[in-house]
Amino acid sequence: MSKIEARLAELGVTLPDAPAPAANYVPWVISGKQVFISGQISQNAGGMIKGKLGADLSVEQGAEAAKACAISLLAQVKAATGGEIDRVVRLVKLVGFVNSGPEFVDQPKVINGASDFMVAVLGDAGRHARSAVSAASLPFGVAVEIEAVFEIA
Structure with missing residues (x-):
């Protein structure tokens, strides 16, 4: 078991298979030592996590969707590295989109669900640059979509 997967297991998380793209794009691209991961929508074993923050979902529910x-x-980065997830050197950047209305201003608190999780898994290598922005709607009505850039060895 890889070091990262061992840490995930300590946190009670098993990585699912990488989700298939929902349209005409690839899930990841490697360029040099960076892996660009396409936006991942909020979904888990129970299906898509849908709703609008500030109307249908609380900040806490949004943070779970971001996680x-x-x-x-x-x-996805595990798939990109041929299953060798320990090739991850660091998380470089997250860009988070939050399905929210014009009065909702806690997008950073929602995306913290992903940021905090990445630091819990990767330690200092999980600290990253980030954007957290509002979107009037997201694909399939999901609550959150996040894309990422990782550096790999």
Whole structure:
């Protein structure tokens, strides 16, 4: 078992298979020592996590949706590295989109669900640059979508 997967197991998380793309794009691209992961929508074993923050979902529920995106991001980087997830050197950047209305201003607190999880899994290598922005809607009505850039060895 890899070091990262051992840490995930300590946190009670098993990586799922990397989700298939929902349209005409690839789930990841490697360029040099970076892996660009396409946006991962909020979903878990129970299906898509849908709703609008500030109307249908609380900040805490949004943070859990963001954590679900982070798990999918790690599944994608594992696929990109041919199953060798310990090739991850660091998480460089997250870009988080939060399905929210014009009065909702806690997008950073929602995306913290992913950021906090990445630091819990990767330690200092999980500290990253980040954007957290509002979106009037997201694909399939999901609550959160997050893309990432990882550095790999």
